[in-house]
Amino acid sequence: MDFANLPAAPTAQFGPEDFPALLRKRGIYPALPVQAGHAPFLQTEATTILAFKFAGGVLVAGDRRATAGNLVVYDRADKVLEIDRFSLMAIAGVPATAWEMARVLEHSFQFYRRSQLQEMSHEGKVRALSKLLRDNLGLVIQGVGVVVPLFATFDPLLATARLYFYDAMGAQFEAADYAASGSGSGAVRSILHYENTWGARPLRKRNEAEAVLIALRTLETAAETDTATGGVDRRGRVFPIVKIVSEKGIVTFSDKQLSKIFKEKVS
Numbered sequence: 001m002d003f004a005n006l007p008a009a010p011t012a013q014f015g016p017e018d019f020p021a022l023l024r025k026r027g028i029y030p031a032l033p034v035q036a037g038h039a040p041f042l043q044t045e046a047t048t049i050l051a052f053k054f055a056g057g058v059l060v061a062g063d064r065r066a067t068a069g070n071l072v073v074y075d076r077a078d079k080v081l082e083i084d085r086f087s088l089m090a091i092a093g094v095p096a097t098a099w100e101m102a103r104v105l106e107h108s109f110q111f112y113r114r115s116q117l118q119e120m121s122h123e124g125k126v127r128a129l130s131k132l133l134r135d136n137l138g139l140v141i142q143g144v145g146v147v148v149p150l151f152a153t154f155d156p157l158l159a160t161a162r163l164y165f166y167d168a169m170g171a172q173f174e175a176a177d178y179a180a181s182g183s184g185s186g187a188v189r190s191i192l193h194y195e196n197t198w199g200a201r202p203l204r205k206r207n208e209a210e211a212v213l214i215a216l217r218t219l220e221t222a223a224e225t226d227t228a229t230g231g232v233d234r235r236g237r238v239f240p241i242v243k244i245v246s247e248k249g250i251v252t253f254s255d256k257q258l259s260k261i262f263k264e265k266v267s
Helices: 016-025 095-116 122-135 137-141 185-198 208-225 255-266
Strands: 049-054 057-062 066-068 071-074 080-084 087-090 150-155 160-166 172-174 178-181 241-246 249-252
Touching: 049 087, 049 150, 049 160, 049 185, 049 208, 057 080, 057 087, 057 150, 057 160, 057 208, 080 095, 080 241, 087 095, 087 241, 095 122, 122 137, 122 150, 122 160, 122 172, 150 178, 150 241, 160 178, 178 185, 185 208, 208 241, 208 255
Parallel strands: none
Antiparallel strands: 049 057, 049 178, 057 241, 066 071, 080 087, 087 150, 150 160, 160 172, 241 249
């Protein structure tokens, strides 16, 4: 190797934090601006999700819209996923990452049940999702693959359904009454706070019919103020996903049931 022709050592103006700038100056690092003719990368993202405790367990719901920037990518995305017969995961963020996390959780719970001949503990399930989010931290730092989920599961020791929300780094928080995530979560939390504080009764004392009605009205309100939240499409018969987890397991409301409630109580 001809060491005489190597580039000169960087001057003092290039500190350790300027190493990428030095590489760009030498022409061996891609330039920062997007090259002409190449569109910037836009992630597909899914929002909005909500969950709250009511007299019969925990209701988890989500709209169906997935977006990439100002583009509606899909209007039938499933954001409320069944992990096992007593656990629900609702996703807000990048669907590709979130759905893979859901698959890993599902297989982990199944493997534990079959190998240990018993269900994974409530604490184990909650922490398993935290670990997946922490393992995803590398992508989060790069600004891609961010997931901010909700998790609802039945705790057999306390004989009650419990609700958790997470941040993108895996920190878990147990919700006292309700939780929401996604771009429409601001409107959702405001409505649920109002219902829980000044409504006819606190959310925990509402029956199943009242809980479903609150979820539909809340998501429809969020869709009015947030373009990334999809409202009900009655012509295409696209309704939110609404599920309940309790000691009896998971109950999913059909489009026919939601259509009837929406027609009679919401629209």
